[in-house]
Amino acid sequence: MIRVLVVDDDYRVAELHARYVAAVDGFEVVGTARSAAQAVELDQRLRPDLVLLDQYLPDRLGAEVLPQLTGDVLMVTAAADTAQVRAALGGGAVGYLIKPFDAAALTDRLVGYARFRSQLAADRTLDQEQVDRALRALHGTDRGGRPRRPRATPTGELVAEAVRAAADTVTASELAVRLGISRPTAQRYLADLAADGTVRVELRYGAAGRPEHLYSWSGGQ
Incomplete structure (x- = not known):
């Protein structure tokens, strides 16, 4: 451990x-x-x-x-x-x-x-x-093959396009409902998009409980 x-x-x-x-x-x-x-x-x-x-x-x-x-x-x-x-x-x-x-x-x-x-x-x-x-x-570079390209799949393209088209920041839960996918799936693709600089991530704290991750388009590649 x-x-x-x-x-x-x-x-x-x-x-x-x-x-x-x-x-x-x-x-x-x-x-x-x-x-x-x-x-x-x-x-x-x-x-x-x-x-x-x-x-x-x-x-x-x-x-x-x-x-x-x-x-x-x-x-x-x-x-x-x-x-x-x-x-x-x-x-x-x-x-x-x-x-x-x-x-x-x-x-x-x-x-x-x-x-x-x-x-x-x-x-x-x-x-x-x-x-x-x-x-x-x-450093996570020994996994073999090429790095993941989150938008190389249809679902990845949908997630990226949904963030780009959003008028404001969005959460993984909101995207999941909008696209008809599970929240973990939306979160995984959003994490990949954040890692390659396509989207930005910020935290929003509520009155109680864990903070919410908010995603917005960064104009990345």
Whole structure:
């Protein structure tokens, strides 16, 4: 079981990410932190395998405390400028996921991380191909074949066209009803479209409960 510490100053986002993690086989959340100081304290005490680390914390930037963390670090943050990305990756983060994202995007990173750990688990000498394979696993590029093109199928085309034609943002549930498909299917295609830059994703918080993902056309290819 891969033990995960979730760090985010917004308790709603921390809870959401914790639920995403808990839904992935082989992963468990061992704690949540809402500040850099608490992240370091819990990391030292709980010794997680992986830390989901936000950049914008109330006391310090996440990248500033990254070297103090014993677990591997996946940055999960809205910080998208090149300087902050370089600082985090240069400080040792194994990945960088820009908010907002949905469960599918985080699941892909976690599955890749699990494969990466598995391939480097044994105490042995590696050749170059084994190192390259582990890195491809980490970054999700070792699945074989060509990358998924979400609009290469009729359903993908319908989902993309529905978002493009919408006058405002839409949710996966709304698209599912409109197109007569299941919500998970709509969500999967929307996640693919967001990953290739075709649509934008933002979060909307209601009075209670988990936030809603809103999708809009970005004018991507």
